[in-house]
Amino acid sequence: MADVRTLLAVALGALLGVLCLVAPEAIVRAQTAGRRPDGRGGEYGADAVATRWRRLVQVVGVGCLLVAAYVASTAL
Amino acid sequence: MAVVGSILFAFYAVAAVVVMGVFQWPLSLVLLGSVLFVGVQYKIGKWMALRSVGAEDLPEERAPDLHRRVESHARDMRIDKPRLMVAQMGVPNAFAVGRKGAGTVVVSEELLQTLDDDELEGVLAHELAHIANRDVVMMVLGQGVASIVAIVAQWVVLMTGDNDIADFFLAIVVGQLTQLLVMVFVFAISRYREYVADSDAASAIGSGEPLARALEKISRGAERRDTEIDSQVNALCIFGDGGGIAKLLSTHPPVEKRIERLRQ
Numbered sequence: 001m002a003d004v005r006t007l008l009a010v011a012l013g014a015l016l017g018v019l020c021l022v023a024p025e026a027i028v029r030a031q032t033a034g035r036r037p038d039g040r041g042g043e044y045g046a047d048a049v050a051t052r053w054r055r056l057v058q059v060v061g062v063g064c065l066l067v068a069a070y071v072a073s074t075a076l
Numbered sequence: 077m078a079v080v081g082s083i084l085f086a087f088y089a090v091a092a093v094v095v096m097g098v099f100q101w102p103l104s105l106v107l108l109g110s111v112l113f114v115g116v117q118y119k120i121g122k123w124m125a126l127r128s129v130g131a132e133d134l135p136e137e138r139a140p141d142l143h144r145r146v147e148s149h150a151r152d153m154r155i156d157k158p159r160l161m162v163a164q165m166g167v168p169n170a171f172a173v174g175r176k177g178a179g180t181v182v183v184s185e186e187l188l189q190t191l192d193d194d195e196l197e198g199v200l201a202h203e204l205a206h207i208a209n210r211d212v213v214m215m216v217l218g219q220g221v222a223s224i225v226a227i228v229a230q231w232v233v234l235m236t237g238d239n240d241i242a243d244f245f246l247a248i249v250v251g252q253l254t255q256l257l258v259m260v261f262v263f264a265i266s267r268y269r270e271y272v273a274d275s276d277a278a279s280a281i282g283s284g285e286p287l288a289r290a291l292e293k294i295s296r297g298a299e300r301r302d303t304e305i306d307s308q309v310n311a312l313c314i315f316g317d318g319g320g321i322a323k324l325l326s327t328h329p330p331v332e333k334r335i336e337r338l339r340q
Contacts, residue, residue, distance in 0.1 A: 027252075030222070034217075044290075071241065
């Protein structure tokens with residue numbers, strides 16, 4: 001039977017993966033706000049994120065889901 | 077805002093106490109490390125921001141009126157006149173970096189071409205207000221707190237685990253989710269500061285109308301482009317429609333609301 005930390009790794013990893021897939025802009029903004037100027041991927045006053053960054057975060061999200069699935073398959 | 081600021085401080089305080097307990101660091105070292113971390117982020121961030129857009133100085137001979145207006149507003153806001161720069165960004169955009177005594181405002185060539193003089197003045201006054209209100213520094217500080225709390229959370233998970241693959245994965249995931257959680261509060265402050273900068277810009281130029289017109293003009297152009305470029309991407313993003321959670325994770329308030337407030 002898997003321990004609590006492994007279960008947490010699977011559950012939180014899947015949560016982060018889904019977040020990356022459905023809200024890539026939020027993930028990019030959380031990393032770049034205060035480090036890069038606002039709205040670099042879009043217009044003045046907008047909160048846009050460049051398409052290539054959204055795609056990259058979505059790929060990372062798929063990676064998270066795969067690792068979560070691997071951890072689940074080995075531990076459960 | 078005081079409540080949100082207190083919550084951010086509480087996050088930082090917990091992280092500091094954990095570092096003091098786990099690594100046996102004295103408080104002075106924790107504070108010094110935090111200041112250094114944020115300071116380096118600020119310096120690198122400013123340099124990177126200007127470099128990443130290829131910003132160049134806007135010569136006074138090219139836009140004498142713009143320089144004169146910026147100088148006048150800077151005097152009114154009691155800040156040194158910021159360095160004015162211009163860059164090719166592909167879209168109408170402007171941003172401010174730096175602090176009160178060493179600010180820089182960058183405008184895109186596209187913004188200069190899109191807006192008339194009064195609208196441009198509104199945008200520049202808004203950016204000057206960000207510098208005067210120390211909003212750039214505040215955002216760097218917020219990001220710094222979020223990063224420190226995330227790193228500490230990550231290390232706590234790593235140091236209390238068995239160092240197997242599940243533990244490494246859990247540490248990375250906890251770090252990212254913690255950063256996102258703290259940033260929700262930083263975003264709330266950022267949205268509030270946008271309204272304050274709008275209000276200060278309106279006071280400086282005597283009316284909110286020029287900035288409202290500028291925002292309206294730019295967002296109309298953006299809507300046309302969005303429908304051409306991003307329809308397939310937005311289909312994947314459930315937060316792309318500006319709904320409840322999207323607002324929570326945005327650095328800017330909705331443009332329509334800003335226009336509405338500017339015209340009140």
